[in-house]
Amino acid sequence: MKISLNGFGEAMATFEADSGVTAGMPVKMTGNGAVGACAAKDGFCGVAVSVRDGFAAVQLRGYAVLPYAGTTPAVGYQTLNAAGGGKVQVDGAGRSVLVTDVDTAAQICGIIL
Structure with missing residues (x-):
């Protein structure tokens, strides 16, 4: 980025x-x-x-970078919750955050909490 x-x-x-x-x-x-x-x-x-x-x-x-598991989050507002193991995941029952950037190779995403 x-x-x-x-x-x-x-x-x-x-x-x-x-x-x-x-x-x-x-x-x-x-x-x-x-x-x-x-x-x-x-x-x-x-x-x-x-x-x-x-x-x-x-x-x-504010802005934070977290590793994700499962489905790659899309840029824009997404609903995320914990995936366990220190990661987050896309899940309709989670918290709405703004995903600003995604690095699929590193499996991390930037979010605004």
Whole structure:
């Protein structure tokens, strides 16, 4: 991609992180002020940007790049949810996001949360 959307509308918050949360994965709320890794078909609230000492900085808005599984997302508004394993998937029961770019070779997509 010849342009950069990094930093666009970015909003982050710090949460307690359940074990299994790693940077770069979609996460879900698991309790008061806590996030955890998503299983397949889970709705995700954001993307863990960094994880340290039991806490995760979670991006809740803005441009993020995530790996996908299954059907290749199309550019435009798509409904995505977690695929498990730190990936997202196209699914009608998921969250509506704007897919801005797709790299089929790397199986990643850029989205605006």
